[in-house]
Amino acid sequence: MFRFITTRFFQSLLALFVVISATFFMVRFVPGGPFTAEKAVTPEILRNLEAHYGLDKPLWRQYLDYLGSLMRGDLGPSFKYPNRTVNEIIGDKLPVSAELGLLSLGIALVGGITLGTLAAIKRNTWADYLASGFGMIGISVPTFVVGPLFVLAFAIHLGWFNASGWYTSADRVLPALVLGIAYAAPISRLTRGGMLEVLHQDFIRTARAKGASEARVVLRHALRGGLLPVVSYLGPAVAGILTGSFVIETIFQIPGIGREFVTSAFNRDYTLVLGTVILYAVLIMALNLVVDIVQAWLNPKVQLEA
Amino acid sequence: MTAARELARRFRPRSGNPGHPPRGRQPRAAVSRLLSPVTCLLSALLFFTGCPQRETAVQRGNRDQILHRSLGYDVVDLDPHLVTGIAEGEVMRALFEGLVAEDPENLHPVPGMAERWDVSADGLVYTFHLRADAKWSNGTPVTAADFVASYRRILTPSLAADYANMLYILQGAEAYHKGANKDFSHVGVSAVDPRTLRLVLEHPASYFLALLVNPPWRPVPIAVLEQHGRSDQRGNAWTRPERIVTNGPFVLKKWTPNQVMIVEKSATYWDAAKVRLKAVHFYPMDSRDAEERAFRAGQLHITDAVPVAKIAAYRRDSPHLLRIDPYLATEFLRLNTQRAPFTDPRIRRAFAMAIDRESLMKALGGQVKPAHAFTPPDTAGYTPAARIETNVAAARALLKEAGYEGGRGLPVIEFLYPNSENVRVMAEALQEMWRRELGVEVRLINQDLKVTFAARRSGDFQMMRSNWIGDYLDPATFLDIFRGDSGNNYTGWSNSSYDAALFAAARTIDPAARRELLQKAEALLLEAVPIIPIYYYTHVFLKQPSVQGWHPTLLDHHPYKHVWLEN
Numbered sequence: 119m120f121r122f123i124t125t126r127f128f129q130s131l132l133a134l135f136v137v138i139s140a141t142f143f144m145v146r147f148v149p150g151g152p153f154t155a156e157k158a159v160t161p162e163i164l165r166n167l168e169a170h171y172g173l174d175k176p177l178w179r180q181y182l183d184y185l186g187s188l189m190r191g192d193l194g195p196s197f198k199y200p201n202r203t204v205n206e207i208i209g210d211k212l213p214v215s216a217e218l219g220l221l222s223l224g225i226a227l228v229g230g231i232t233l234g235t236l237a238a239i240k241r242n243t244w245a246d247y248l249a250s251g252f253g254m255i256g257i258s259v260p261t262f263v264v265g266p267l268f269v270l271a272f273a274i275h276l277g278w279f280n281a282s283g284w285y286t287s288a289d290r291v292l293p294a295l296v297l298g299i300a301y302a303a304p305i306s307r308l309t310r311g312g313m314l315e316v317l318h319q320d321f322i323r324t325a326r327a328k329g330a331s332e333a334r335v336v337l338r339h340a341l342r343g344g345l346l347p348v349v350s351y352l353g354p355a356v357a358g359i360l361t362g363s364f365v366i367e368t369i370f371q372i373p374g375i376g377r378e379f380v381t382s383a384f385n386r387d388y389t390l391v392l393g394t395v396i397l398y399a400v401l402i403m404a405l406n407l408v409v410d411i412v413q414a415w416l417n418p419k420v421q422l423e424a
Numbered sequence: 425m426t427a428a429r430e431l432a433r434r435f436r437p438r439s440g441n442p443g444h445p446p447r448g449r450q451p452r453a454a455v456s457r458l459l460s461p462v463t464c465l466l467s468a469l470l471f472f473t474g475c476p477q478r479e480t481a482v483q484r485g486n487r488d489q490i491l492h493r494s495l496g497y498d499v500v501d502l503d504p505h506l507v508t509g510i511a512e513g514e515v516m517r518a519l520f521e522g523l524v525a526e527d528p529e530n531l532h533p534v535p536g537m538a539e540r541w542d543v544s545a546d547g548l549v550y551t552f553h554l555r556a557d558a559k560w561s562n563g564t565p566v567t568a569a570d571f572v573a574s575y576r577r578i579l580t581p582s583l584a585a586d587y588a589n590m591l592y593i594l595q596g597a598e599a600y601h602k603g604a605n606k607d608f609s610h611v612g613v614s615a616v617d618p619r620t621l622r623l624v625l626e627h628p629a630s631y632f633l634a635l636l637v638n639p640p641w642r643p644v645p646i647a648v649l650e651q652h653g654r655s656d657q658r659g660n661a662w663t664r665p666e667r668i669v670t671n672g673p674f675v676l677k678k679w680t681p682n683q684v685m686i687v688e689k690s691a692t693y694w695d696a697a698k699v700r701l702k703a704v705h706f707y708p709m710d711s712r713d714a715e716e717r718a719f720r721a722g723q724l725h726i727t728d729a730v731p732v733a734k735i736a737a738y739r740r741d742s743p744h745l746l747r748i749d750p751y752l753a754t755e756f757l758r759l760n761t762q763r764a765p766f767t768d769p770r771i772r773r774a775f776a777m778a779i780d781r782e783s784l785m786k787a788l789g790g791q792v793k794p795a796h797a798f799t800p801p802d803t804a805g806y807t808p809a810a811r812i813e814t815n816v817a818a819a820r821a822l823l824k825e826a827g828y829e830g831g832r833g834l835p836v837i838e839f840l841y842p843n844s845e846n847v848r849v850m851a852e853a854l855q856e857m858w859r860r861e862l863g864v865e866v867r868l869i870n871q872d873l874k875v876t877f878a879a880r881r882s883g884d885f886q887m888m889r890s891n892w893i894g895d896y897l898d899p900a901t902f903l904d905i906f907r908g909d910s911g912n913n914y915t916g917w918s919n920s921s922y923d924a925a926l927f928a929a930a931r932t933i934d935p936a937a938r939r940e941l942l943q944k945a946e947a948l949l950l951e952a953v954p955i956i957p958i959y960y961y962t963h964v965f966l967k968q969p970s971v972q973g974w975h976p977t978l979l980d981h982h983p984y985k986h987v988w989l990e991n
Contacts, residue, residue, distance in 0.1 A: 150874025154881070155508070156891070158911040159586045162602050166584035170658055199500045201661045202681075210681055266717065273721045277478060281721035282714045283707070284683055368711045371718070373682030377710075386874055 123407070130403040137399045138188070138392065142181055145383070145391050152197035152386045171197060184392070193396070194389035198382070204393035208375060212397070214284060215362030215374035218293055223359055225298025226305055231341075231348070233302070234309025238317060238344070239336060249306060256303020265296045265369035282371040293370040297363055301355060305348055313344035342416055349416060353409035357401040361394075480722025486970045486989045489702040494715050496728040498682045498708035502663040504639040505578040508586045510893075510980075511708070511728075513639060518674040518687045518704055518984045520642040523552050523571070523621070524633055528986035529975045531897055533633035537566055537643070537671065538621070547628030547933050548595075552621040559692040560645050561675045568615035573646040575613045580656040587640045590895070593632065595624040627931045630938060631804070631898035637981070638895060645669040673699045673985040682708055700988035719745075719966045725989070726974070727966040732789050732846055735964060745966050748791050749976035752800055752894035753961035754902065755792070755850075757839075758880070759887050761954050762916035765834060766886060770826040772953040775887075776812050777819035778861040779854060781958065787853045788846065791964050795957035797950060799902040799942075803978070806899040806939050810947035812957065816861045823862055831863030839866050841889035842873040850958065851889065880914050890914075890955070897978060899942050900930065906949055917954030 153159060153167050168174045172183060187194060193204035237249035272292060273281040280289050316322065317340055325339050362376025375394060382390035414420045481492050495511035504520050507513070525536035538552035558566040575594070578585045579601045592598040595612030599605040612624030625632060635641065648669045649655035652662040662668060665679050673695065674687035685706040689699050707724065709715040712731040719727050730738065730746070738746040759766040759775075766772050781794035797808035820830075828834040839855065841847050848870065855866045866887075871879070879885045892912075894901040903926055904910060908918030922945050929941035949955070963980050973987045 148875075149878035150872070151878075153586075154874050154877040156877070156893075157508070158881075160589050160911050162581070163584055163586060163588060166581050167586075170582070170584050195659055199681075200506050200658050201501050201503065201663055207681070266713065269717050269721075274717060277480070277721070280481075280723055281717040282709070283718070283723065369714055371707070371709055371711065371714045373680065377682070381710075384872065384874070 123411075126407050126410075130407070133403065134396070134399055138185075138396060139181075141392055141395045142184060142388075143177075145386070145388050146177060148386065150386055152388060154386070171195070184389075188396075193393040196387055196390050198385045198387040198390065204389045207378060207390060208393055208397060211373055211375040211378060212361070214372060215367070215376055216360050218290065218297065218366070218372060218374060219356075219359040219362065221290055221294035222297035222301060223356065225294060226301035226359075229298065230302035230305025231309050231345070234306040234348075235313055235336065235341065235344070237306065237310040238313030241314065246310075250310065253303045253307040253310070256299050257307065261296055261300045261363070261365050262369060264299065265293075265366060268292050268296055269369070282369070284370070284372045289370075293366050293372060296369075297359070297366050301359060304351065308347040308351055309344060312347045313340055316340045316343040319343075346413060346417055349409055349412050353406045354402060357398065357405045361398050361401060482722045482725055482968055482970070485705075485725060486968075486991050489700060489989055491701050491704045491726070491971070491984070491987065491989060492707070492724050493704060493726045494707045494709040494718070494724050494728050496708075497710045499685060499706070502668060502676065502679075503660075504642040504644060505574070505583065505585045505587075506658065507639055511706075513981075515685060515687070515706060516639045516642065517672070517981060519668075519670040519672045519676060520639070520644075521672045521693075522636050522638075522642045523554075524636050526637050526981055526983050528973060528983050529977070531634075531637075531977050531979060531981055533636065541633075547630075548625050550623045550625070550632065551616070552623070554619045554621065555694055556619065557694040558671065559694065560648075560669050560671050561690055561692050562645070562648070562669045563692055564645075564647075565618075566643060566671050567618040568621040569618065570643045570646065571621050572613050572615050574643040575611070576608050577644065577646065577649075577655055578640055579608075579611065583656050584658060585640065587638070590635065590638060590640045593625055593627075593629055593635065595626050597626075628933050629930060630933060630935065631896060631900060634804070634896040634898055643671065645671075674701075674704060677703070695985060699985045701984060704984055716966065724966075725968045725971050730964050730966055735789050735791055738966070744969055747963075747965055747967050747976070749963045749965075749980065750800075750978055751961040751963040751980055752803060752897070752901075752978040753891060754795055754798055754800060755889075755891045755958045755961065756795070756798065757887055757956040757958065758885075758890045758915050759954055759956065760883060760885055760916055761952075762883060763886055765826075765828075765837070768826050769952055770822045771828070771834075772956075774819040774822040774826070774862060775858065775864075776953050776956040777815050777822070779857055779956070779958070780814055782814075784850065784853050784857075785959060787849060788959070791962050792959040793962065795960045797946060798955065798957050799899045799946060800894075800960045800978075803894070803899050803902070804897045805935065806942060808946045808950075809943040810950045812950055812953070819862060823864075828864075831865070834864050837864060837866045837886055838869050839887045839889075840869045840871060840876055840879055840885045842876045843870055844873075847889055854958075883914070883916065891961075893961075894979065899946075900926070903942060903945055903949070906954065915954035917952060919948055919952060922948045 153164060159167070172180060184194065193208070196202050196204055196207060199207065233249040233252060237246040240246050269281045269292065273279045279292050283289050322335060322340055325335050361379065362374035364376045364380045366372065367374045367376045378390060379394045379398070382394060484490070485492050495514055497511055499512050499515055500509065501507055501512070502515065502519065504516050507516065521536045523536055523538040524533040527534050537554055537558045539555040540553050542551045554566065554568060560566055575591060577583060578588050579591055579597055581601060581603055588601050596605060596610045597612070600608060600611050614622045616622050646655050648667070649660055649662045652667060653660035665676050668676050670676065673690055673693045675690045677688045678684065678686040686703060688703045689701065690696060693699065709718065709728065712729055715727050716731055716734055718724050759772050761767060785792055785794055796811040796813065799806065799808050801807040823829065823831065839851060841851050851868050855868055858864050858866050876888060880888060892902060892905060905912040906915070906917065907913065907923050907926055925941045925945035925948070929938050929945065932938040932941060967974060970989045970991060971987065972990050974982050
């Protein structure tokens with residue numbers, strides 16, 4: 119176990135280095151720079167700007183400088199926001215996305231697993247059709263359709279919530295619901311599939327033969343195996359949900375990191391692009407590691423091997 | 425049935441405060457009765473919230489004189505010397521005041537930090553007399569020395585201020601900024617005494633006072649900046665809410681990036697008695713659709729824009745909420761005159777004359793006005809005399825003369841434009857007009873905005889979509905960009921008579937003579953056609969009827985000290 123984790127740690131470090139290097143050079147080769155705008159700055163001013171941000175140095179030098187400051191945990195100044203650092207921007211916005219993500223994740227897990235299990239147990243009954251129908255609709259209808267519909271109904275028509283913003287606890291309701299449903303749908307499908315497979319296995323028949331109650335069979339024996347597909351899905355999904363959704367954050371105008379992830383690329387805010395990419399990469403790697411460990415714990419057949 | 429009705433009745437939202445009018449629209453009874461119990465229960469269970477019909481932010485704001493206004497994007501900073509955008513300018517007008525301020529109706533310069541000013545007979549020396557009660561928000565007086573230090577700061581090369589060249593009109597400023605002269609005493613800025621500031625210009629400029637309302641000309645409290653770092657370097661975090669010191673009618677109270685910025689009425693502002701708003705809340709909204717929904721939900725008094733697809737519906741259903749104001753900006757195409765086939769002025773002209781602008785305006789939603797010249801008409805009393813007429817027969821004849829009768833033999837032309845739904849509609853309409861009327865084939869190349877800027881800089885385009893928004897109320901803000909030495913030209917076209925006419929106009933004080941020179945320059949521009957004007961902008965936005973004093977102004981400036989709310 120310990121060997122597995124240390125090996126994975128160093129593998130991840132290597133992967134992270136590759137990601138950082140590739141991103142660093144790729145954003146530089148995109149046409150247009152952080153200071154290109156509709157109204158041109160004069161060549162002197164452009165030179166001053168480039169000197170201020172060190173962009174006048176050779177690229178390899180900038181790369182080494184960046185890696186150096188990264189070692190000290192400094193993600194550099196933002197090009198777009200002259201008086202803010204990338205650390206500050208991520209520090210401001212990641213908690214917002216994470217809060218929204220955790221709420222949605224709660225809704226997605228509770229709703230998705232419940233519906234999926236129900237559908238599997240009551241296979242081919244109206245309950246199954248209803249739950250599977252929800253799953254299909256939830257997967258097929260994108261959040262940029264569901265979101266505005268919810269706003270129309272609950273904010274504009276009924277006036278219970280704000281249409282957008284992130285000011286009071288009530289402002290969490292609509293975005294968390296919309297994002298939660300979007301993740302609950304695939305989770306319910308995966309749970310149903312996983313449960314159906316498990317419910318036909320011998321050890322379930324054995325449990326039933328030994329007289330275990332149906333609830334005990336489902337909750338204690340089947341669910342553990344039935345959730346395996348959900349767990350492997352959750353690794354990348356949780357990383358995505360925590361780092362924010364560009365669509366949800368735009369629809370509800372939430373000050374999260376998901377929008378920065380996209381707009382920083384449009385703005386050619388080199389340091390902010392790198393900062394968000396690093397954040398996302400670290401989260402994905404960490405969560406995949408957690409998923410592997412959880413899977414080994416859930417499924418005795420999985421061995422953690424380095 | 426009865427049980428369901430009972431549930432519906434119990435959970436039906438009720439106005440929390442019967443004294444207030446109901447929300448804008450009558451609820452559709454059936455839908456709300458069906459939906460409200462379900463969702464109310466759900467949200468109450470999950471989030472422990474109730475669901476009463478609430479008083480909206482707009483209703484509260486009307487009562488408390490708090491204006492809720494959205495901006496097109498998040499303000500990048502509040503340093504008047506470093507910001508360049510429209511949203512930042514909007515906030516700058518609330519927080520900082522320059523030597524002059526703007527009249528709320530026509531934006532003419534009115535006394536600001538300076539209570540009066542004298543201009544020398546040759547138009548070169550401006551002497552500003554600062555008012556005795558001009559104060560920073562920390563209580564210290566705003567002095568002539570503050571202006572001198574501020575102008576020195578923005579002209580310091582290490583600050584790398586994007587708009588420093590706006591001060592080049594000051595004598596010696598360009599040399600100082602470019603490092604040719606390191607002695608600031610040679611720049612035409614001096615404090616005669618604490619309340620008298622003298623500015624000396626390179627050349628007389630009738631629009632100088634109009635220029636002064638722009639953020640780069642506003643003072644910054646150097647002493648405060650120096651408490652938080654170097655004043656002549658970027659990255660000085662003096663603009664944080666707990667630190668910033670300003671001199672305008674409002675002070676910064678709260679700034680949560682990407683969420684809200686709150687400014688409150690300043691107690692130290694010299695004209696505080698006239699300021700009626702208690703606060704303005706600025707919301708960065710980078711989604712037009714989200715902004716419109718927030719307006720409908722009663723969160724906003726004023727929006728930054730309206731989704732084009734919704735304009736017709738507002739025109740039809742709620743014209744009292746829709747405003748279409750003129751706006752000092754032009755949409756046009758740049759032609760690369762250094763690249764075939766647009767090296768030939770006849771071909772450029774043919775393309776310009778084949779456009780039926782009136783029917784194009786219909787395709788674009790009917791809220792913009794066709795442009796037959798570059799400078800919008802009636803810009804500070806100037807209207808271009810020359811025009812590019814639509815004349816398909818003449819356009820075909822020109823093309824034939826150039827050797828491409830009916831478009832035969834002309835290679836495919838590439839038309840570069842940025843990703844944007846509205847621009848795409850325009851590009852496709854133009855493509856079709858040129859195909860139909862001239863028989864030429866135009867290929868549409870759609871790229872990310874910054875990619876188009878990079879292509880523009882390297883001259884790697886044949887024809888590209890462009891626009892220009894005026895910085896101040898004067899035709900020079902438009903015509904200057906096509907001078908041979910302008911960094912914004914990008915067409916490869918230059919003409920010494922054009923440059924000479926503008927040079928002379930800048931130094932002419934007599935308004936009629938100056939207008940004539942500018943008209944001559946614009947005629948030369950339209951004769952050579954390095955650009956094809958398409959339309960003049962309008963500013964389309966939504967406004968609650970309670971907002972008063974929000975006049976249509978060409979620059980879309982609305983000095984907040986003259987705005988108030990009325991139920």
